[in-house]
Amino acid sequence: MHYIESGAGTPLVxxxxxxxxxxxxxxxxxxxxxxxxxxxxxxxxxxESSLDGSSAHGLATPPEERLVAETPSVDVVAADILALLDELELPRVVLGGCSMGGYVASALLRAAPQRVAGLLLIDTKAPADTDAERAKRGDVADRAEREGTAQWLSEAMLPALLGATTRENHPEIVAAVRDLIESQPTEGVAWAQRAMAQRPDCLDTLQGFEGPAMVVVGEEDTITPTAEARRMAEALPRGELVELPGSGHLPSMEAPEALAEAVRPWLSRVDV
Known part of the structure; x- marks a missing residue:
């Protein structure tokens, strides 16, 4: 599994x-x-992470363990992350996720709550997809496999991913997000959509987490709006809610300074 790492101190995934x-x-x-x-x-x-799991554990994975590529699931991705934590010898971490990353974080919390010292959920939600949402994800996955993802995927998603402030005032951020979308492997896009479509409701999982938790939402997020963030924060026994003005669904790119200012004091209170 490919990853980017920097800094020292509290382990934050x-x-x-x-x-x-x-x-x-x-x-x-x-x-x-x-x-x-x-x-x-x-x-x-x-x-840069493979789809078949051949590098998910830092070693060549035996063929009999690569069936997961045919069964898209956020639980599979959570298992990859747990394997990475084992490889890095990290028994407990602060776990953060944005959108799909939040779904994976909830899956990891469901599978191994003892590994999570603190939970940071950013612009994500707890409910499973509706039938209509699952159908839409299936359509996107099918189109990606049929046509590739060049241009149409970024054009379809940018208006929802980025807040109005970003789209109107920060063309450099729009361009950077477009480049990220355009660089993703077609097969991975399709697999991820099908994995998200099958995820369960995670509200019960959040209600059972006793550790410190922060829920962050961009005030201009139309995909997972403030109401969804508030629902999670209220479900978490030690949940805090932070709203970021001028940001949509990707505050780490749209409002990184404001997000860092919110996370820093909270992170200092998490005992890993």
């Missing part, structure tokens, strides 16, 4: 959104690396 990769965390990572050891993996099939 950040899981990226769809359809981008670990580079979405760079603007935030450089603002936290004097306080935390920030580890940002490319999730299975995206960025």
């Amino acid at each position: 950040l899981l990226h959104a769809f359809p981008v990769d670990a580079r979405m965390w760079n603007p935030l990572r450089v603002r936290l690396e004097d306080q935390a050891r920030v580890i940002a993996p490319d999730q299975r099939g995206l960025g």
Whole structure:
């Protein structure tokens, strides 16, 4: 599994959104690396991580263990992350995820709660997809396999991923996110969509987490709006809610300074 790592201190694992990769965390990572050891993996099939799991454990995976590529699931990605933590000899970490990364973080929390010292959920949600949402994901996956993803995927997703402030005032961020989307492998895009479509509701999992938790939402996020963030924060026994003005679904790129200012004091209170 490919990952980007920098800094020293509290181990903080950040899981990226769809359809981008670990580079979405760079603007935030450089603002936290004097306080935390920030580890940002490319999730299975995206960025530089393979789809078949052949490098998910840092070693060649036997063929009989590569069936997971045929069964898309956020649980599979969570298992990849747990294997990475084992490889890095990290028994407990602060776990963060944005959007799809939040779904994977919840899956990891469900599988191995003892590995999570603190939980950072950014622009994500707890409910499973509706039938209509699952159908839409299936359509995107099918089109990606049929046509590739050049141009149409970024054009379809940018208006939703980025807030109005970013789209109107920061063309450089729009261009950077477009480049990230355009660089993703077609097969990984399709696999990730099908994995997200099959995820379960995770509200019960969040209600059972007794550790410190922060839920962050961009005030201009239309994909997972403030109401969804508030629902998670209220479900978490030690949940805190932070709203970021002028940001949409990707605050690590749209408002990294404001996000870092929110995360820093919270992170200092997490006992790993």
